[in-house]
Amino acid sequence: MSQDQGADRLTAALRDSESESWSRRAAAGRQLAAWAEREEVGPILARLLLDAHDTAVTQETAQALLERRDLVGLRTVLAALSRAEEWWTADQLDGEVFGYQSWMIADDRTDELVDQLVRLAADQDKGVRDEALRLSRPGEQP
Secondary structure, three states, X not given: OOHHHHHHHHHHHHHHOOOOOHHHHHHHHHHHHHHOOXXXXXXXXXXXXXXXXXXXXXXXXXXXXHHOOOHHHXXXXXXXXXXXXXXXXXXXXXXXXXXXXXXXXXXXXXXXXXXXXHHHOOOOOHHXXXXXXXXXXXXXXX
């Protein structure tokens, strides 16, 4: 993909993230996950993860971020989980994180998962720290 095509896709995804259509917002979240490191994309991903109108947007965005299987994706989802105000959003995000843990363990990437949680347990964001600690100590509260 050329640089112009990439910029066009990013612009389209940013536009679709504002759509009234849940399916367009969900698709935008999935596409924007590829650019999660970009400063201007972070707040939009956070908004999509906490979508007030449809948990399908939350689900698609969280799955795409976690499918990256990296620190950026996990951190973004944990930050949203720590800020979720509606129980259904928190439940959806928690389920996606549980699925992520299961993938990492099933793929024999337990050491990588532990490393990510250790790193996030020292994050500057208290919500991210608390969620990472909760996940690294199942059954305990941070």
